[in-house]
Amino acid sequence: xxxxxxxxxxxxxxxxxxxxxxxxxxxxxxxxxxxxxxxxxxxxxxxxxxxxxxxxxxxxxxxxxxxxxxxxxxxxxxxxxxxxxxxxxxxxxxxxxxxxxxxxxxxxxxxxxxxxxxxxxxxxxxxxxxxxxxxxxxxxxxxx
Numbered sequence: 568x569x570x571x572x573x574x575x576x577x578x579x580x581x582x583x584x585x586x587x588x589x590x591x592x593x594x595x596x597x598x599x600x601x602x603x604x605x606x607x608x609x610x611x612x613x614x615x616x617x618x619x620x621x622x623x624x625x626x627x628x629x630x631x632x633x634x635x636x637x638x639x640x641x642x643x644x645x646x647x648x649x650x651x652x653x654x655x656x657x658x659x660x661x662x663x664x665x666x667x668x669x670x671x672x673x674x675x676x677x678x679x680x681x682x683x684x685x686x687x688x689x690x691x692x693x694x695x696x697x698x699x700x701x702x703x704x705x706x707x708x709x710x711x
Contacts, residue, residue, distance in 0.1 A: 569674030576668050581661060582653040583681065589674055590652045599660060600643035602680055604690060607664045609679040
């Protein structure tokens with residue numbers, strides 16, 4: 568399971584090191600794509616395949632389904648972890664997430680997220696401010 572929060576930097580060749588604790592779960596090859604909330608999602612191959620299957624099952628007659636599939640899939644790229652556990656971030660994805668030198672790498676169960684450091688801090692502040700409310704909503708639908 569991919570969990571945790573780590574501070575990393577992007578080098579001048581647009582590579583970022585995946586935290587050592589995440590490398591085994593991520594595997595040698597992964598898929599990186601546009602994520603929600605202006606971050607990037609990095610999936611192990613098996614988890615990526617599950618996401619693709621879910622999207623493929625959606626009715627394409629619904630405009631929102633087509634739009635999200637395009638957003639999610641068209642930005643995707645396969646990446647390989649090098650010997651030092653680094654991945655190369657394509658330019659279009661670096662721009663999507665407004666990644667600067669300092670980034671936050673988080674584990675979110677079946678994926679890794681890569682965040683612009685200041686956006687991550689804003690997200691955490693907002694999420695911690697309404698965590699009880701979110702838990703209550705999840706509790707009402709039996710998810711927490």
